[in-house]
Amino acid sequence: MHPDERFWPKVNKNGPRWGRRGRCWLAPSAYWRFYYQGRLVAATHYAYESLVGPVPDGMELDHLCRNSACVRPSHLEPVTHRVNMLRGET
Numbered sequence: 616m617h618p619d620e621r622f623w624p625k626v627n628k629n630g631p632r633w634g635r636r637g638r639c640w641l642a643p644s645a646y647w648r649f650y651y652q653g654r655l656v657a658a659t660h661y662a663y664e665s666l667v668g669p670v671p672d673g674m675e676l677d678h679l680c681r682n683s684a685c686v687r688p689s690h691l692e693p694v695t696h697r698v699n700m701l702r703g704e705t
Contacts, residue, residue, distance in 0.1 A: 632680055
């Protein structure tokens with residue numbers, strides 16, 4: 616089975632944020648993981664790379680919507696670690 620056939624049915628695309636089905640957006644869990652090629656990968660990376668392309672070397676994905684459970688590619692922006700930390704709320 617292709618990984619997309621396992622991953623995308625788990626994603627709820629109803630609403631502005633895309634998250635894992637069965638998760639509550641009022642109390643979202645942090646990052647979720649997905650098994651791909653025998654290892655755990657971040658669901659955000661899988662979604663971004665599936666629909667947009669690879670995350671550039673030395674960059675990480677910043678959640679523009681500030682919801683770490685969201686995997687909607689338009690809500691993810693590749694930035695440096697420093698920029699990601701400066702944009703954070705902590």
